[in-house]
Amino acid sequence: MALHDRAPRPGDANDSLFAEAGLARTLPKYAFPEGTMPPAAAYQAVHDELMLDGNARQNLATFCQTWEEPEVKALMALCIDKNLIDKDEYPMTAELERRCVHMLADLWHAPASQTTIGTSGIGSSEACMLAGMAAKWRWRARRQAGGKPTDRPNMVCGPVQVVWHKFARYWDVEIREVPMSEGHYEMTPEDMLERVDENTIVVVPTLGVTYTGSYEPVAALAAALDDLQARTGLDVDLHVDAASGGFLAPFCAPDLVWDFRLPRVKSISTSGHKFGLAPLGVGWVVWRDVAELPDDLIFHVSYLGGDMPVFQVNFSRPAGQIVAQYYDFVRLGRTGYRDLHQAAYDNCTVLADAIPRLGPFDLVCAGDQQSAIPAVAWRIREGVDPGFTLYDVADRLRTKGWQVPAYPLTGAVSGIAVQRVLVRQDVSRDLVELLLADFEEAVGHFSRHPVTVSMTPEESSGFSHL
Helix, strand or coil, rough: CCHHHHCCCCCCCCCEEEECCCHHHHCCCCCCCCCCCCCHHHHHHHHHHHHCCCCCCECCCCCCCCCCCCCHCCCCCHHHCCCCCCCCCCCCCHHHHHHHHHHHHHCCCCCCCCCCCCCEEECCHHHHHHHHHHHHHHHHHHHHHHCCCCCCCCCECCCCCCCHHHHHCCCCCEEEEEEEEEEEEECCCHHHHCCCCEEEEEEEEEEECCCCCEEHHHHHHHHHHHHEEEEEECCEEHHHHHHHCHHHHHHHCCCCCCCCCCEEEEEEEECCCCCCCCCCEEEEEECCHHHHHHHCCCCEEEEECCEEEEEECCCCCCCCHHHHHHHHHHHHHHHHHHHHHHHHHHHHHHHHHHHCCCCCEEECCCCCCEEEEEEEEEEEECCCCCCCCHHHHHHHHHHHCCCCCCCCCCCHHHCEEEEEEEECCCCCCCHHHHHHHHHHHHHHHHHHCCCCCCCCCCCCCCCCCC
């Protein structure tokens, strides 16, 4: 019988995709499947499950990029089979990583940007871990050289992202975190000096506090430590966690001194996939100069045909994000980054001006480009009970697809909830106006339909600070 005369069978190529046998059953969840599934059917099944995720563009909780140029996606596809760690096999990819390090060193005013040292990481969390390890090793070497004990290291910081708590636990370091209090949401020099002692391995200011978006005063902290050393001889390093601000301040607040222009700043970490505009999966750490990264933290690995100096927690890693980051650098330059981020700050101002007019809200951060990332955070005005909570507002906004998180502050103000919007490059003016219209509708909804039982933080939809 000729092939074209055969009656089609279930699963035949002539069938509709959704008649394919593989799509007539649920996908495996707890047991490894026995048989195969045609690629188109497997793709469609997984694709359909992903439809239940939120729309990333409407996720205003995340700092991370939710839009990329088609050229970036093409470069990512080109690198899908490249292992960044194999520098002998992929020397050009390794070269692009080195170039990014030196370009960041130049951006952050390293004394010798062409010869300093740094590395990429899976994100700024890995970069923080690496910087923290280097700080501990430097402190330990100084203590050992002076014949002093090294069994009680501590670090001092303001309200930090969870990575620093992880670092402190994993590397047995006491974390001395400045607690928040009413109207006091960042670390000050006075806060820091109360906690610094001879066992302090590093002070970590944040350029873009996770909870509010504000920049901590790096220059003032450095000046206070300079004075402390002049008075007591105690020499304490600074590491700047610039996960967000490291790609904002150089372009939109160039006169703000927070980086290697301050000699006490020994290392800086940042997130390439936040305001660095790269796809998810890349962070960076750069040291002031080679001397600040202890030699015994660098491994020389003979693997896949060559010697590779390695200082990363991870080993095998995708190369695409690094290549895409380099593309962003050469594609945009200082002018492009400045224009994109300035547009974000301008849209942030529109949002910050509108929120207090839409209800009993006070701003915690207005996203001023000289002192914060483009984020707006607000709370319900003190002493006012509008009959709803910010958790209720967040839940109502989700009915329109918006993810605008409500979450508690920490320390003495842990009972205060705030909401926060991150304004990224893809949050256009039109989207801001649409969000404000839905926000106004959400607040008005509660006057028409009073809340009998408000949402609690536990019941409210979860979100990530990242």
